[in-house]
Amino acid sequence: MSVMNAQRYMGHSGTVHFHSQTLMEDIEATLPDMTGIMDAVDGSFAFQVKMRSFSFEKALMQEHFNEDYIESDQFPKASFQGQIIGWSESLGDGETHVVQAEGVFWCHGVEQRRTIDGSLKKADDGWEISCRFPVELEEHDIDVPGWATYLISSTIDVDVQIKLTQQ
């Protein structure tokens, strides 16, 4: 176990930013406290966010996000658990590497198998990881009523950045 722990990297202050754009409205939200963990033996990892941590420009957007769309009381968290494809020790050479990860994205109580693009870099004190991926609201049973389709895009762009340090 101690050998495994030595290869375990964690972070508690990752940022997530998402953006929805339509002709009528731009909606953005950020979150400062994404948690993440990676096992540097095999490149397996998990990221997790609390939906109520997202803050919006407008108070009402935040309320509607939590109450009407994401239903944060029922589904308080979203997560991605997976594996970096083609993991090898050479990824830790201090350069930035473009990688792909494969795993399960869990949001609004619905699981989707996803392959996402990202990059990672080994720094002196840990790993810097970032990725960007689209989320289709329909795939996660997030219901947008007809009148709101002018305001909320059916695809949300999600941007993730986190630093994981050795445990």
Place this chain on the structure above:
Amino acid sequence: MRTQESSSWQVVLLLTLLVCSVSSRGQGLLDILNESVEPVTVPVSATFKDTRIVNVQSSETPGSGVLHFVIAHRFGTLSSGAYDLWGLDNAQMRMGLDYGLTDRFAIGVARNTYQKTYEVNAKARVLRQSKGPKAFPFSLSWYSVMMVNGLKASQEYSPYYFTHRLSYVHQAILTRKFNERLSFALVPSFVHRNFVKATGDKHDMFLIGGGGRYKLGPRFSINAEYHHRLTPAFAPGALPSLSIGVDIETGGHVFQLHMTNARGMFERSFLAEPAGSWVNGDIYFGFNLSRVFQLKTNSEW
């Protein structure tokens, strides 16, 4: 026999070890993450959709930097019949503006056609219901309003000073969101009027009110409220107010449609003045239409 017994023990031991190693390996990274995070206390939000249940204040205030604009109407009585289109010919109106100075404190002004009444009000969220390690079971908001009668002074009551025009209501609004759908409010109210027509008429009244909402969909709820007088009514035999309505939310608007036996939309009127009889159809159809404008954006932006 002995070897058999010891070998069966070995099997049990082996199985136990196997199960233990499987379960420790099966502990996913997500579980380790969850263990590493301290649970936090979060306030319960959206106990009600709007700042009012029907007539009475809910625990909600406009968010920081939010201007909340409300137009409300109460039409004439249903019992007025087809000639007045069951009251629709005959509307009372209230226009109000509330502004959230912080997420917990709002101030407002309003004007009512009834007795040309102006209002100045303030509302504070004193305690917030919350979940988590330091959970708190209910919210408490405070609402105070000063009402100014704007009618021309009658010669009948002379001298009639400006202070005679004033009345006040103070309310503690206790609410609890039991689950996503069901919220209740308990609202003790104190009403004071400076002016009475005859010596011996009461200046003060205490009431206890109850209200609630039940959500039938994410943007639709049924609401009701009732106010019970704890001290004698200003007018003998006056009925208390009972209201039933729905909330319909569309983006930045909330439409509240309701039936109520109180026609006034400011606190002294719907709390202290005689209401119509539900049995006789002396009830009013009405609506509150609210729209929010975010004037100042979240400081983190």
